[in-house]
Amino acid sequence: MNALLDPLRAIVGAPHVLTHDDPATDLSAWENDWRQRARGRALAVVRPGSTAEVAAVVKACAAAGASIVPQGGNTGLVVGSVPDDSGTQVVLSLTRLNRVRAIDGANLTMTVDAGCVLQTLQEAAEQAGFLFPLSLAAEGSCTIGGNLATNAGGTQVVRYGNARDLCLGLEVVTAQGEVWHGLTGLRKDNTGYDLRDLFVGSEGTLGVITAATMKLYPLPAAQLTAWAAVPSLESAVTLLGLAHQHLGAGLTGFEVMGQFALSLVAKHFPQQRVPLWEDTPYCVLLENSDSESEAHARAQFERLLETAFENGVVSDAVVAESLQQAHALWHIRESIPLAQAEEGLNIKHDISIPVSRIPAFCAETDALLEHEIPGARLVNFGHLGDGNLHYNVQAPAGGDPKAFLREQEARVNTLVFDAVARFDGSISAEHGVGSLKADKLPHYKDPVALALMRSIKQAMDPQNLLNPGRVLPR
Numbered sequence: 191m192n193a194l195l196d197p198l199r200a201i202v203g204a205p206h207v208l209t210h211d212d213p214a215t216d217l218s219a220w221e222n223d224w225r226q227r228a229r230g231r232a233l234a235v236v237r238p239g240s241t242a243e244v245a246a247v248v249k250a251c252a253a254a255g256a257s258i259v260p261q262g263g264n265t266g267l268v269v270g271s272v273p274d275d276s277g278t279q280v281v282l283s284l285t286r287l288n289r290v291r292a293i294d295g296a297n298l299t300m301t302v303d304a305g306c307v308l309q310t311l312q313e314a315a316e317q318a319g320f321l322f323p324l325s326l327a328a329e330g331s332c333t334i335g336g337n338l339a340t341n342a343g344g345t346q347v348v349r350y351g352n353a354r355d356l357c358l359g360l361e362v363v364t365a366q367g368e369v370w371h372g373l374t375g376l377r378k379d380n381t382g383y384d385l386r387d388l389f390v391g392s393e394g395t396l397g398v399i400t401a402a403t404m405k406l407y408p409l410p411a412a413q414l415t416a417w418a419a420v421p422s423l424e425s426a427v428t429l430l431g432l433a434h435q436h437l438g439a440g441l442t443g444f445e446v447m448g449q450f451a452l453s454l455v456a457k458h459f460p461q462q463r464v465p466l467w468e469d470t471p472y473c474v475l476l477e478n479s480d481s482e483s484e485a486h487a488r489a490q491f492e493r494l495l496e497t498a499f500e501n502g503v504v505s506d507a508v509v510a511e512s513l514q515q516a517h518a519l520w521h522i523r524e525s526i527p528l529a530q531a532e533e534g535l536n537i538k539h540d541i542s543i544p545v546s547r548i549p550a551f552c553a554e555t556d557a558l559l560e561h562e563i564p565g566a567r568l569v570n571f572g573h574l575g576d577g578n579l580h581y582n583v584q585a586p587a588g589g590d591p592k593a594f595l596r597e598q599e600a601r602v603n604t605l606v607f608d609a610v611a612r613f614d615g616s617i618s619a620e621h622g623v624g625s626l627k628a629d630k631l632p633h634y635k636d637p638v639a640l641a642l643m644r645s646i647k648q649a650m651d652p653q654n655l656l657n658p659g660r661v662l663p664r
């Protein structure tokens with residue numbers, strides 16, 4: 191494998207091929223995953239500076255039989271972007287591909303290199319007078335290539351869809367090192383199979399995304415945020431229906447947060463004043479983006495909340511008076527994972543269930559977990575508007591979180607995933623499969639779908655060089 195290093199250096203330049211041969215070079219930023227659940231060992235980290243260089247690197251690796259792990263910001267949560275521990279895999283880091291190539295205002299599109307950081311896209315769009323709506327807590331580090339490879343969701347899916355829905359065209363280097371020039375800005379193109387949709391969500395197993403054409407939207411005239419206490423999950427679902435009716439396309443966010451999840455934020459970040467959580471099992475965070483004015487947005491919100499109070503689905507509510515207050519409310523929601531980490535290691539799930547069935551799913555699964563693992567604490571929160579819950583399980587109070595994970599993780603996962611299957615849900619709503627859930631797919635995916643996925647992988651990457659063992663088990 192070492193014979194591959196010189197050709198790689200010739201392609202991208204020696205400074206952009208990082209190896210363990212130089213003791214001064216620390217590769218941990220590329221080899222450790224975000225949650226520190228896996229540490230691999232790469233043959234090399236290769237940092238190409240152009241699509242042509244990516245193609246040449248892939249060709250050289252294919253000739254040498256070396257497998258490739260594409261990597262963007264390395265913020266993925268399912269151990270998909272780091273090498274295994276064999277010391278033979280090449281990490282292909284896309285972060286030097288970081289140009290905004292073009293913005294087409296009339297076509298409402300922007301074309302960007304895959305290594306652009308998500309926040310850069312948001313800022314470039316805003317500077318040009320547009321909105322790029324993909325937004326998630328890792329936006330300062332994750333790349334658009336990684337967002338597309340994982341079909342990332344985030345906080346505005348209820349209105350704008352996930353990364354797939356925002357993408358019109360792709361440029362991709364295939365497993366053979368060829369370049370597919372698919373950077374179309376077309377909204378209508380029925381000329382055969384949709385290759386874009388194959389690559390989006392393929393987690394680096396079918397091709398290397400080098401650029402994308404993404405949709406832009408008009409900037410809203412006003413954005414208002416409200417926080418409501420609801421007496422039950424059923425009420426939260428009813429409130430979602432009312433919000434769709436009253437706000438229409440203005441509804442850009444609808445998050446639910448369980449009382450225990452909020453109690454952790456109040457406990458570990460007391461400087462953040464969490465409203466209304468003490469006397470209610472759930473709170474909801476709603477966002478209304480309005481194309482007219484703030485006054486219009488506020489009037490719409492007031493009518494919605496009045497109806498909700500009358501129907502008994504909201505017991506108390508606050509509407510943010512300023513952008514600063516709105517940010518503070520969102521910050522509370524985004525602090526839940528950090529508060530959970532402060533409380534100790536926990537078992538994370540990122541599931542989706544049809545919205546209408548979420549209350550029954552939670553009632554049944556909460557009771558099951560309480561019966562099977564007495565004292566286990568449920569940290570339930572998520573993008574209710576998308577039917578997506580982070581249904582996490584924390585060790586019993588005072589217990590040893592490490593021992594809890596060691597002894598209970600497999601059992602808890604089976605209980606939760608079996609319940610998800612009974613409710614026609616998905617075991618991965620946002621984060622993907624990676625290597626963390628690859629062994630689960632054969633149990634929970636339709637067998638015909640799985641067989642078709644294997645055929646597609648075989649056809650597109652017959653040498654199994656691109657991110658082997660991710661998504662599909664080896």
Ligand SMILES: Cc1cc2nc3c(=O)[nH]c(=O)nc-3n(C[C@H](O)[C@H](O)[C@H](O)COP(=O)(O)OP(=O)(O)OC[C@H]3O[C@@H](n4cnc5c(N)ncnc54)[C@H](O)[C@@H]3O)c2cc1C
Nearest residue numbers: 262263264265266270333335336339342343344394399620
């Ligand atoms: C704090 C935090 C909050 C998050 N919030 C959300 C959220 O709200 N919603 C959500 O959906 N996700 C969320 N995520 C996870 C999310 O998947 C990632 O943040 C992001 O989409 C991955 O982008 P990345 O550039 O870091 O990709 P990486 O982590 O580098 O890679 C992720 C996967 O994509 C592949 N890949 C990366 N770049 C390319 C490319 N150019 N071509 C082909 N394959 C590639 C990798 O091989 C890997 O399989 C969150 C993560 C963190 C840490």
